[in-house]
Structure formats: structure tokens, C-alpha cells
Amino acid sequence: MPIQGSVRARTAREVRSWDMAADVVVVGFGGAGVGAAVEAASRGAETLVLERAGGPGGASGLSGGYVYAGGGTSLQKACGFEDTPENMYNFLVAATGPNPNTDKLRLYCEESVSYFDWLVSMGVPYAQKFYSEPTWQPPGEYGLVYSGGENAYPWNEIATPAPRAHIAHMPGFGGSGRGSGEAGPGSVVLKHLIAAAEKLNVRHHYDMRVDRLVEADDGRIVGVVAARYGEEVTVRARRGVVLAAGGFMNNDDMKRQHAPHLLGANLVGTEGDDGRAIRMAQSVGAAVQLMDKAECAFGLHAPLLVRSMIVNLQGQRFVNEDTYPGRVGQAILMRQNRRAFAVFDLESHEVAVPAGTTARRAEPTWVAETLAELEQLAGIAEGGLESSVGYYNKYAAEGRDPMFRKNPKWLKPLHAPFGAIDIGSDVFSSFSCFTLGGLVTPPSGEVIDVDGDPIPGLYAAGRTVSGIPASGYLSGSSLGDSIFFGRKAGISAAAPA
Amino acid sequence: MPIQGSVRARTAREVRSWDMAADVVVVGFGGAGVGAAVEAASRGAETLVLERAGGPGGASGLSGGYVYAGGGTSLQKACGFEDTPENMYNFLVAATGPNPNTDKLRLYCEESVSYFDWLVSMGVPYAQKFYSEPTWQPPGEYGLVYSGGENAYPWNEIATPAPRAHIAHMPGFGGSGRGSGEAGPGSVVLKHLIAAAEKLNVRHHYDMRVDRLVEADDGRIVGVVAARYGEEVTVRARRGVVLAAGGFMNNDDMKRQHAPHLLGANLVGTEGDDGRAIRMAQSVGAAVQLMDKAECAFGLHAPLLVRSMIVNLQGQRFVNEDTYPGRVGQAILMRQNRRAFAVFDLESHEVAVPAGTTARRAEPTWVAETLAELEQLAGIAEGGLESSVGYYNKYAAEGRDPMFRKNPKWLKPLHAPFGAIDIGSDVFSSFSCFTLGGLVTPPSGEVIDVDGDPIPGLYAAGRTVSGIPASGYLSGSSLGDSIFFGRKAGISAAAPA
Numbered sequence: 003m004p005i006q007g008s009v010r011a012r013t014a015r016e017v018r019s020w021d022m023a024a025d026v027v028v029v030g031f032g033g034a035g036v037g038a039a040v041e042a043a044s045r046g047a048e049t050l051v052l053e054r055a056g057g058p059g060g061a062s063g064l065s066g067g068y069v070y071a072g073g074g075t076s077l078q079k080a081c082g083f084e085d086t087p088e089n090m091y092n093f094l095v096a097a098t099g100p101n102p103n104t105d106k107l108r109l110y111c112e113e114s115v116s117y118f119d120w121l122v123s124m125g126v127p128y129a130q131k132f133y134s135e136p137t138w139q140p141p142g143e144y145g146l147v148y149s150g151g152e153n154a155y156p157w158n159e160i161a162t163p164a165p166r167a168h169i170a171h172m173p174g175f176g177g178s179g180r181g182s183g184e185a186g187p188g189s190v191v192l193k194h195l196i197a198a199a200e201k202l203n204v205r206h207h208y209d210m211r212v213d214r215l216v217e218a219d220d221g222r223i224v225g226v227v228a229a230r231y232g233e234e235v236t237v238r239a240r241r242g243v244v245l246a247a248g249g250f251m252n253n254d255d256m257k258r259q260h261a262p263h264l265l266g267a268n269l270v271g272t273e274g275d276d277g278r279a280i281r282m283a284q285s286v287g288a289a290v291q292l293m294d295k296a297e298c299a300f301g302l303h304a305p306l307l308v309r310s311m312i313v314n315l316q317g318q319r320f321v322n323e324d325t326y327p328g329r330v331g332q333a334i335l336m337r338q339n340r341r342a343f344a345v346f347d348l349e350s351h352e353v354a355v356p357a358g359t360t361a362r363r364a365e366p367t368w369v370a371e372t373l374a375e376l377e378q379l380a381g382i383a384e385g386g387l388e389s390s391v392g393y394y395n396k397y398a399a400e401g402r403d404p405m406f407r408k409n410p411k412w413l414k415p416l417h418a419p420f421g422a423i424d425i426g427s428d429v430f431s432s433f434s435c436f437t438l439g440g441l442v443t444p445p446s447g448e449v450i451d452v453d454g455d456p457i458p459g460l461y462a463a464g465r466t467v468s469g470i471p472a473s474g475y476l477s478g479s480s481l482g483d484s485i486f487f488g489r490k491a492g493i494s495a496a497a498p499a
Numbered sequence: 500m501p502i503q504g505s506v507r508a509r510t511a512r513e514v515r516s517w518d519m520a521a522d523v524v525v526v527g528f529g530g531a532g533v534g535a536a537v538e539a540a541s542r543g544a545e546t547l548v549l550e551r552a553g554g555p556g557g558a559s560g561l562s563g564g565y566v567y568a569g570g571g572t573s574l575q576k577a578c579g580f581e582d583t584p585e586n587m588y589n590f591l592v593a594a595t596g597p598n599p600n601t602d603k604l605r606l607y608c609e610e611s612v613s614y615f616d617w618l619v620s621m622g623v624p625y626a627q628k629f630y631s632e633p634t635w636q637p638p639g640e641y642g643l644v645y646s647g648g649e650n651a652y653p654w655n656e657i658a659t660p661a662p663r664a665h666i667a668h669m670p671g672f673g674g675s676g677r678g679s680g681e682a683g684p685g686s687v688v689l690k691h692l693i694a695a696a697e698k699l700n701v702r703h704h705y706d707m708r709v710d711r712l713v714e715a716d717d718g719r720i721v722g723v724v725a726a727r728y729g730e731e732v733t734v735r736a737r738r739g740v741v742l743a744a745g746g747f748m749n750n751d752d753m754k755r756q757h758a759p760h761l762l763g764a765n766l767v768g769t770e771g772d773d774g775r776a777i778r779m780a781q782s783v784g785a786a787v788q789l790m791d792k793a794e795c796a797f798g799l800h801a802p803l804l805v806r807s808m809i810v811n812l813q814g815q816r817f818v819n820e821d822t823y824p825g826r827v828g829q830a831i832l833m834r835q836n837r838r839a840f841a842v843f844d845l846e847s848h849e850v851a852v853p854a855g856t857t858a859r860r861a862e863p864t865w866v867a868e869t870l871a872e873l874e875q876l877a878g879i880a881e882g883g884l885e886s887s888v889g890y891y892n893k894y895a896a897e898g899r900d901p902m903f904r905k906n907p908k909w910l911k912p913l914h915a916p917f918g919a920i921d922i923g924s925d926v927f928s929s930f931s932c933f934t935l936g937g938l939v940t941p942p943s944g945e946v947i948d949v950d951g952d953p954i955p956g957l958y959a960a961g962r963t964v965s966g967i968p969a970s971g972y973l974s975g976s977s978l979g980d981s982i983f984f985g986r987k988a989g990i991s992a993a994a995p996a
Contacts (some may be wrong), residue, residue: 008950010784100836101759255951259788259939262598262970281949287507287782291756294791316902318815337834384901389890393882404881405813442756452778453505454752473759 009281011215014224023238024050024205026495027226029212029279032060033188033481034246034464036195037488038495043202047241047496051204052228054211054247054274059192061248061271061436061465062485066139066176067187068149068478069485070470072166073111075118081132081146085164087111093161097150098474101292106470109445110486117486118168125194127171136304138327138477142175142187150476151325155407167478188481195485210235215243215282215460223286223459242459242495245449246488249437249465250277251296260293260439263335267298268434271465279466280440286460287451291468293439297475298331300425301432302344303364306354308412310344311394312425317377317386319394322406328475331433340426340433343380345387347416363432366421376420391416438475441467447491461495463488506778508712511721520735521547521702523992524723526709526776529557530685530978531743531961533692534985535944535992540699544738544993548701549725551708551744551771556689558745558768558933558962559982563636563673564684565646565975566982567967569663570608572615578629578643582661584608590658594647595971598789603967606942607983614983615665622691624668633805635796635824635974639672639684647973648822652904664975685978692982707732712740712779712957720783720956739956739992742946743985746934746962747774748793757790757936760832764795765931768962776963777937783957784948788965790936794972795828797922798929799841800861803851805909807841808891809922814874814883816891819903825972828930837923837930840877842884844913860929863918873917888913935972938964944988958992960985 026042028035031053043049053060072078073087091111095102110117122128133140133147140147149167151157170190199206209230216225216236225238250256252275257264269275284290308324312334321333334342346354348369355364370376373388380387395415397403403413426433441449441462448456463469463484470483523539525532528550540546550557569575570584588608592599607614619625630637630644637644646664648654667687696703706727713722713733722735747753749772754761766772781787805821809831818830831839843851845866852861867873870885877884892912894900900910923930938946938959945953946964960966960981967980 008952010948010950099759101755101762258598259786260790262596262789265598284781284786284949285784287784289756289781290787292759292791293757294789316816319813383903385890385894386902389886393886397882405883406880451507452781453507455505 007213009214009278010285011217011282012227014216014218017216017225017236019236020225020238021235022050023240024048025241026050026244026492027052027237027239028244028246029226030060030245030247030464031058031206032246032248032464033062033192033484034466034488035060035244036192036199037485038244038246038463038492039199039204040195040202041489041492042496043199043204045493045496049204050237051206052210052212052226052237053206053208055272056208058196058206059189061275062481063189063192064272065186065188065481066477067170067172067191068167068481069118069121069191070149070166070476070478070482071114071118071168072164073114075115075168077118077128077130077146077168078164080130083164087114089161089164090114090166093152093157094470096160097157097476098470098472098479100473103468103470103472106445106487110470110483121191124198126191128168129171132165136308136324138299138304139176140169142172145169145171149326149478151329154325154409155322191481212247212279215286217286221458223457239459241498242461244447244491244495245279245283245441245460245462245466246464247279247466248272248275249440250280251275251436253277261296261437263340264296264435264437270299270434270436275436279462283441283449283460283462286457288449288457289442289452291439291442292472295438295473296335296435297328297438297471298335298433298435299328300331300334301363302327302423302425303355306346306351306364307344309350309354310346311390311416313343313345313382313387313390314338315341315382317382317390319390319406322403322408324408324412326476328477332475334426335433335435342425343382344423344425345376345416346421348419348421349417350414351421363423367424369419369421371418373420376422380422380424437465438471439468440465443467445487445490446494447487448494461491463491504710506711506775507782508714508779509724511713511715514713514722514733516733517722517735518732519547520737521545522738523547523741523989524549524734524736525741525743526723527557527742527744527961528555528703529743529745529961530559530689530981531963531985532557532741533689533696534982535741535743535960535989536696536701537692537699538986538989539993540696540701542990542993546701547734548703549707549709549723549734550703550705552769553705555693555703556686558772559978560686560689561769562683562685562978563974564667564669564688565664565978566615566618566688567646567663567973567975567979568611568615568665569661570611572612572665574615574625574627574643574665575661577627580661584611586658586661587611587663590649590654591967593657594654594973595967595969595976597970600965600967600969603942603984607967607980618688621695623688625665626668629662633801633821635801636673637666639669642666642668646823646975648826651822651906652819688978709744709776712783714783718955720954736956738995739958741944741988741992742776742780742938742957742959742963743961744776744963745769745772746937747777748772748933750774758793758934760837761793761932761934767796767931767933772933776959780938780946780957780959783954785946785954786939786949788936788939789969792935792970793832793932794825794935794968795832795930795932796825797828797831798860799824799920799922800852803843803848803861804841806847806851807843808887808913810840810842810879810884810887811835812838812879814879814887816887816903819900819905821905821909823973825974829972831923832930832932839922840879841920841922842873842913843918845916845918846914847911848918860920864921866916866918868915870917873919877919877921934962935968936965937962940964942984942987943991944984945991958988960988
């Protein structure tokens, strides 16, 4: 297990001298870390951020820049949508369960309007334009989109649909599947927050990896031990340490222990997502929760996805294809062992992928004149696809989908010739995941131990903890949660001990 | 979270005097604890068992008394079955994954024949008779049965089928569903092992609940703090502490954190399955793994199950009904949110449940002349059941099941009138579960910390750890694992420090 030496806390007695000191020491300079730093510093706490990478941003900086917000934000209103904190809460309780984090959801929904205003006040730009098509990520000139299946079954029957992904403005970005590699709208959000932190005199060190906590005899966390270019650096935290160092998608041992279904999938995030901060806290008795949970994106062109039948190895459907694509990915991951197929007819394919589309992952793996042939090619159980398509076509002709309630506008009987895309096979290893489980915190950010008590001096936020996307994920819920509860942790850590 | 006060380890410096002492202190007197005690004592270690209940046995003593064993045991041979350690291993690797515990499986399979001989040498009686019908638990005069779907798809294509549940002889027990309430064959196994422990001068205290570990400055576990009738008792362990105190099915907070899908299900086990030992070890930095995994029994009469179609709320099948019933329970739990239906025709019902059968849970919840009517009664998606039955009947008429490969002997087209049993609804809350996740140990039983290193002086076994039934469960794999690796932990703990 040890990747880079022990994560075991050092006792304060073992630390002979401190190389640095601050009131609040923040571990990680992504969305959660910068949120914590800004709030701690603006409360007068001397704040120091230690980041193991060569620069700031973390996974948040690489993200699509969705912040899940609602309850009637200025952007929702400008785009003509009504929403209330209660309506948003009702949706999130249903959509992030089982075991939604209701305390965090309550606060998040109540403060969502002012949270969004705060982002705007930090300088994050938003285009006041709603994108209505199914997508993972709309073109850069749009600022609002559905990102959690709010307008699809079963959520549309639980709460009034409202789009809540608020996307930082980045002209020219996206539009054909997810932007990958290139810096995305997440970098726009982070740029403004980092500028705010610097204006508040937040100090930071890059290339400094925090390796261990330092624990006083009474159990209080009083600092950290870090490594910079192989040299050990001791850093005293007068008031508190905030762990904001990401999840564990980049640690195969932890995946094997907690989420073996993620082994072999691609990483969403950074090299630093090795779970070290989670384990550092565990070494002093911190609890963890929902460590099996994850989100997985799979690179299927959304306009094709919504017109397809997504089926398993038996040829059965298991999800409405017009829900948020990330939910389809979760269903394939958690319930189908990462094997599924998108089945469509070539007529729909032409509509979804018109000539000249540069969409990735939109070409059929197989084309066939009959479903029996397609079953053979794909290794689907004999007759299974034929049976499913028979059912689907019968009701699609009536504009209905009694089994999964896909919106009638996407329902059309499938006719030969057929095509299918192999999702999740070795050939099409397109699952890119990040972990949702982690440390246990109340909304105020204290790290909770196995007794259910806070560990004095220790705070955490972002994907180092289990947050808003507890079990179910919506795009924007992780970045939104990270910055929001990073801020809360920063406020708590800055309070004089 | 605290149920009965803190689980935080006490430092050795805080312990002023020891009320008791032994070389090896075993926490819990169930299958794992008695295995540890017998081996530690027979190696000359002064051994003390602390049990929180008023008597020995734990969940093992309440169990059906299946020990999963194979590779060519004397009982397998007497019943005419061939098996090898390699064949058993191949099956278990596939059937207990994803992420099977290959190190433990390798040892378990290699030593399985001698393990069974040891149980016999301890005096555990076995009837040399194989039961061939589908069942949760055969009548008491049988000693060997299939308990993991070894003879069903897909396992029958991975390894040569051999029955491996070795059932302690208890005339008159079982035969009509699971024995519940009454003492079962598990008590027979435990009785003989406890007698062996007493013969070896193992001391024990009942009504003594271990609350915390005691940790020396160098991190070594040197004892425990227990409570007896409200009084604190300190117990020194000269060589080692073995945690063998069960799982966490009786702790709602831990289920909420790790396995929310288990909330509301019934308990298989004892009041003591509150995860306290797991948390005690976590407080000193122990790692945990696969905390979401569980086994669930549901009380459906097996001869009816095998003749039914098990379908979900969409009317779709999702498992072969002739696999081990516990696997059907796991599939309903983990992949269908605990909602499913057994659908059959009344002709099959008559065969499976002949007049005079005292089987519980065999009466139809609904009876209907048409599938459409049954869909309405059960709340199954319109047309979903009709579509599934159409597919099933078409191939059943040919003696085939291309979708799930149920054995042809159970395949018969369903004809009106139909019946269905509602599994897992509030009305039929029949899921009884226990947890499979826990501490991380190598085959030799040392408790591993978040660095991947053993915690000196601390050992564990049974459902306090993640064992042979890592993700997938077979009956007999938990009791078999508990006693077997309890013995290994006892051997390790007895070695002079």
C-alpha cells in the first residue's frame, strides 16, 4: 500500500522545530482548497496552501466548470426558469441517495442563490443563455444546462424540473462531447478564485506534498509534515488544517479495497488523487463513508445516446436514455459490470451524427441487417435484443415507454439496418471515473472520527470527503460542493482555537 | 455514532493496573473466536476469551452450520463427488469476486481436506448423505449440499461442479425453509469446538464487552479495556489480541455510512454485531475494505424459486433462478434496490408446494388470469412481464434459456392462471442480511493499517474482517472462513512477541 512512505501521523513531541507556520494550513489548491483559503484569509487568519503539483487548480481546474446551483439564481431567472430552494432540495434528496447527505443538502440549497452571486462577485463570468439539447457539455457560449436528469423520469415526477448546471463562460470550448486535455471552463472558475486568494495574501507553495499530520498528545492536529524536492518540511497550523486534496481514483490499492469495479477505468482528476489525505486522517481514527461510490463518464455522443436503446449483455434496457448521461454511466458501472451497448438504427444515427460532425465515439462498432445478426456480433444473448426491440417499438409507435418513461420526443421505432456501439469493452475502454467516497464531515467541515466526534484542528472538503454527490451524481455537484463546503471548512478552521 | 461510549484506544500509560492478564486475549466466542482460542491454547499460550453475550456461540452458533469445504474431502468422496483444491479455487475466485481474496482462497483450498478432517476430529458429526434438491437448508439427515450455485450458470462452465456445504448433523432440523429462532446445526459445530477449548483450559468470561484497545507508545496493542456490569475491567495481553466479534449489521450508523442498501433489512446474527471491534481497530489506524458488501437471505421456498421467473419492476429477469438462493438475494439487494417478484403458474406452484407443505413464504401474493392483470396488481411496468414471459416461454418450450441458462429441468412455459409473490416490499419484508466488509488481514490474521503494515499485537478473524466471501457469498463460506482463519489468527497471536 505505501506509495510514498507512511501516512501515519507524527506526534507533536517528535517534531523538534517548525519550518513554517500559519493560522490555517490548507492541503491542496483545487476548488475546495481555494474556497477554504479565501474564507480563512478574509477572516483575518494567516493562511498557507500547500499543493503537491507544480501549480494550482487540481481536478477542479481540469473540469467542465459546472457549478450545481439553483433555488432561483439570477442566471436561472435570466433564462426564464423558476426554482426554489425547497424544489432543489427535493430533487437532490431523491437524486443523490440512497443515504443522501441531508444536512449538507439543506444548507447547500438554502444558500445556493447567494453562493452563485458570490461566484459572480469573484469575477466568474456566465453567459445568460440556456442550452436545451442533450449533452455532456454544451458549446462555450451557453451558461445553463440540465446536468442531472431533472427533466427526465423519475426525477421529473418528484420535483419541478429546472436546469442547475451553471457553466463558467469560455468561448470556443466544447460542443462536441467532453473537452479533454484542453483547459476547460473549470480553469476559468479557478483562475478567479485563485486571484481572490492572492489578493487576500494567501501564501502558497507548489511542489510540496503533505505526507502526514502532526498530532498533539490531546489528539489535536497541530500541523503537517510535507516533502519538497525530497526534503522534509514541518508546518505548524495554529488554528487548523484543511484537507482538500481530492479523491482516490489514482490509487489502485484503495480501489481494490473499496471499489474494485473501478479498476481499469480511466482517471478523471489528477495524479494527486491517490487518497493520501483520506488515509492520513484515517491514521488518527477518522471515519470514512460510501467508499464504493463513483461517477463515470463514458464518451458516447449525447444526441446519439438519447436516440439509442442502451442494453446489457442480455439485450435488456436498464435506464432511460434521456436522463443525464452521467447517470447512464453510473448505471452501467454499478449495475452492469461496465458492459453495455448502444443500439440504434442508421436513420437515427444520421440525425444524431450529421455528416461533418466531429463527435468522438459516434461510429457504430457493428452494423447489421437483422437483430439476430447484431446479437451474434455483440455477444448479446440469443433473442434478447429482438425481444427488447419488439417491446420498445410497439410502445414507441404509440409515443410511450412504459418501462423507463423516456420522453416521447426521443421515441421512434427502430428499423433495419441497425447499428450498435460497444460501451465498456476492452476495445472501447471509455469509462473515466472519479471517486465520491471519503471522510465524514458535517456541513461545517470538521473531520469526524469513528466515535462520531470531531477531531480537533482537522477539517476537510472536496472529494477528500463524502459530500453532496453521496451516492448519486449530477454534473456540477462535485465542483459545486467542493468550493461551497471548502469555504465552510475554511471558516471553521479560521476560528481561534 | 457512539452506542456505548468511545471506541478510542487508551494509551498504555493511562492504564494504572491490569485486572486480568493472559498471553492471548480473544474478543468474542463465536466461530472465529473459538478457532483462535483452540489454536492459541494448544500452542501453550494462556488464553482468555471475553464474550459480551451471556454465553458462547455468536452468529456462528445460530447459523445453519454449513462449513464450505472441498478439494476432495472424505464426505465429498463418500457421497460420490470428485473435487480438487485447484477446481475449488477456480470456482471460488470467480464466485467471490470482484476482487476475490486470492491469498486467503489459495490457503483455504489447499488445506480444506485437512480442515474438514480436523472438524471431524473435534467431534463434529456429519451424515454421509447428499441432498440434491434446491434448498436453503436441507432436512437434518443430510450432510452435503450445493450452496453456491456451483452446478448452475455461469459457475458450471468455470469449474467442475461439486457440492461443498458440509452440514453438521442435527436430526430433525430444517427441511421447510430456513430454520430460524431454533438452535440450528451451527450450534452443533460450536458445541464441539467450545468443548475442545475448555479441555485446553481456555478461560472465558461472559457478559464482558470489550470497549477499547490499549496501545503502547510504540503502537503495539498490549491489552483491552472491557466493561462488566458497568464496571471497567483492564485486561493485559502479553502476546496478542484477537478481534473476533462479528460484523456491523446491528449498527444503523455504520450501515448508513457504508451500506445504506441494508437499512431496514432484518438482522442475521446477534445484538453484538454492532461493528464495535471494527471501529476499535480503526481508531488505531486499521484499514477497512469492501464495507458495502453483504449477504441477504430472503425467505422464498426454494423449490418454488427454482420454478419461478424472478423479475424486477420492469418485468425483466436478472438472474438464473436455479443458482444458489443466496445469490438471488444478493442480486435483488445490490442491483434491484431490494424489489423483485417471483412469477410462476399455479401448475408449477402445485408441484413446488404440494398440499401439506409447511413451507413459509410460498403463498402467492396475487393470482391472476392474465399477465396484464398481474402487472397491474404488482405495479410492474405495462407489458414488461408479458414481454419477458413471451421470451421465456418461447425458449423454455425448446428446453433452453439463452438469457440466463437456467437448467432445462426447471424450464417449463408458464400458462394461466398465474401467481406472483412480492419479494422485498414492505408487506413482505423478508430480507435478512449480514455484512461481509471489515478489517483487512492477510491469511495469518494480522490487522493491516492504512500504510499496509500490520499493527503489532493485533489480529482479527470472522466477520470483523473481509474474508473468503469478499464480494460474492456462498453458504458456508462465512462460517468456514471464520473458524479456519480464526485458527490462523490464534496461531499468529500465540507466537511469542
